[in-house]
Amino acid sequence: MTIKFGLIGGGVMGSALLSRIITCGIYQSSQVIVSEPQASRRSFLEQQYGVVTTTDNSAVFTQATDVIFLAIKPQVFSAIAIELVDAINININNGFSSLVISILAGVSLHKLEAAFAKLPIIRAMPNTPATVGAGVTAITAGTNADSHHLETARKIFSVVGEVVEVPESLMDAVTGLSGSGPAYVAIMVEALADGGVAAGLPRVIAQQLALQTVLGTAKLLSETKLHPAELKDRVTSPGGTTIAGVSELEKAAFRSALIEAVKAATIRSQELGK
């Protein structure tokens, strides 16, 4: 069967995507090739997903007809790109002009287009919850990518969560919010559980209550489309417990801390991209 989908880098993000792409039937195992240097990961990927693997990144470019997905660390990108020049030409001469999708943090469309000239490119920024199918991915199209390519990228990332399209100028802000956001939320869950323990709850129960409160509130807001302020107003009864807690959050500048965290992470992302 023709190889349609190529993955370069079968690590955490690459294999999470691969798993769901195959489960959801976007591509069949026999249509996938994965390039990965580590022998143990290659045999895992072969056994778990039934895909062909290689250590040769060029083989991915010369064989995959539809999509080439880059999931390597940004630090190795330049070295890899240099090795691929001939393979990219073969890809184009074979009439594939495969769509290149990159999830490399901080690697701009400008850099990607310099490396993969003439190929259509989509830059994407997923987040860690994608590994459990609950992520959100921002995508942005390069010069040679058309609406059909964007649709393909949407289809691929929708198997690991929601997808939004943004201009590339907003990718740093995406990194500051949804990219770094799982850490902020994890700290919040930990702190809520600590509060529960301080109030006398056993650690295990406090952890469960904290986690399910965050999960449940997110689900409620998502399903009802309630504005967060509206939900807050509904659960704060006059002179009650919740307004006493909210008052302490305001005193500690909780909102401002989150706003500043997103701004600081955005600025850091801009600095790292230079």
Ligand SMILES: NC(=O)c1ccc[n+]([C@@H]2O[C@H](COP(=O)([O-])OP(=O)(O)OC[C@H]3O[C@@H](n4cnc5c(N)ncnc54)[C@H](OP(=O)(O)O)[C@@H]3O)[C@@H](O)[C@H]2O)c1
């Ligand atoms: N994890 C996230 O939540 C997240 C979110 C957004 C974006 N991203 C982006 O996703 C990319 C991958 O992140 P990750 O967390 O999945 O990292 P990872 O687990 O380290 O995966 C990278 C994989 O690429 C392999 N690799 C290294 N050199 C290679 C080469 N020359 N050719 C082919 N494969 C090579 C690595 O193998 P070895 O282990 O043998 O080096 C590893 O299996 C990064 O660019 C990151 O910026 C990740």
